[in-house]
Amino acid sequence: MELQQMRYVVAVAETNSFTRAAERCLVVQSALSHQIARLERELGARLFERTSRRVRLTAAGEAFLPAARQCLDAAERAGAEVAAAIGEVRGRLTVGVIPTVAAVDVPAALQTFHRRYPHVRIGLRVGASGHLVEQVKDNSIEVAFLGLPVSDRPEGVATCELAHDELVAVVAPGHPLADESEVDLNRLSSEVFVDFPTGSAGRAQTDQAFAAARVTREVAFEVTAADFMARLIHQGLGVALLPSKYVPNLTGVVVVPVTDAPARIEHLVWNRFTVTPAAKAFLEVLGVVSGEGD
Template identity: 75%
Template sequence: MRYVIAVAETSSFTRAAERCLVVQSALSHQIARLERELGARLFERTSRRVRLTPAGAAFLPAARQCLDAAERAAAEVAAAVGEVRGRLAVGLIPTIAAVDIPAALREFRGRYPHVRISLRVGASEELTEQVERGAIDVAFLGLPTTARPRGVAAHELARDRLVAVVAPDHPLAGEPSVDLRRLSSEVFVDLPAGTAGRAQSDQAFAAAGLSRDVAFEVSTADSLMSRLVEQGLGIAMLAASYAPRLTGVVTLEITDAPARVEYAIWGQTTRTPAATAFLSVLDIPL
């Protein structure tokens, strides 16, 4: 099954064999043997490409689930004898501020050096869905105060107000504070409509009976957003605890600012030993 997954992901028997650290003939022999057992071809092979057959496409998700289950079983056995192994997949939004993720991972890695760690950055709703289906073990989100993670276990980390972020030469840059009505006349840089990060601001303006112009949408609130603001293309609203990390821009308080809540989330029904250990490093109650 590992060989099949490797060929499917690389579209090459040669590259798959290199990834799996076996000679190509052995990999091809094992896949051919599996195909005979299944009674179906998993790959279409030509001189130019390798691609999954319909049977192969049906087999692939189940193969991945089987391998994941086998790895979880091995990790559970290791944990039972006092050793944490396996994988830890951590998801986070770029503006997370309540937890120092690099510092937490450094401590975790020091305690559990045999755990392989992957980091995935994304939007809160995407991370929640991935935790719910088991693709990510632990994630860190930011949601409006009107929302709460669904389908997962969650722990509130912190609450924070949003601040306005403007270019240094913007007319508002010298003001100590501003309100939503004044901001509604500005052009905005924000996250895509429908995302949790965007909802914090949209709901605040709607509740105040105001509309605004979001001329630029970016997929994540990171350096690209601050660069657009720095160039005077628009202003942004970001969490107060995250804004000090930005350079080349000015932040100011919003008197009637919306708030966001940061959460740590993990699987509601299943939790790997590595995930349990990581949450323990963070002193998050289970």
């Protein structure tokens, strides 16, 4: 069993195509198919079901895939550790971010990191805080920027608090609240809301605040991207509560302070057990020592 064979299996599983997998791996399809067939003979099981229309994993393939990914990750980490031992930073750095990250200019930080460590492959994933924490734990990503209610704390990862922020009301320019100097949750409860999906940390901080104020609200639009929220708000379809330090990135909306506003904390998290050389270097770029956190 060879690492290259595992790479081919992962590529086919992710693309659902032998042709696209071969293109990704920069080999001819016949060579990729030959190596996967050879691996299947060694394992004594078919990893893929192949038809003229589709390619999908068999039960054996589903069982093999996570282990193959772990082996490839371990091999990459081993190579990165060797490079670090001779003074080079290599490997990969995949960063997770929430859509409303504001405490750090992530693109600028990645540019600085890339200029300093050009041999590291950089990736970026946008997602909800809870999902990003799980990806950090299983080493799918190296570090992540989160936004959580003040009552919550990332579990099972090393963490560094970056900033505290309050949410503000975001309304359309022609909205009756647009000219108000401030508003409270009781007044906002009569409005139709645009918000993040149920169960996300971004939604939880607002739900908790309304529950604490003992008022209810209607959330008619659930979306994952704050810029799309702004487009819905601009059309007068609803209002939202968003972090005050993030809303300057939005256009076509008006911001109104909230007297009893919910708050959030932005966190930077990383795996408390496995800090790759690239992750450690990125933390240093951000001014964070990898030994900090809990």
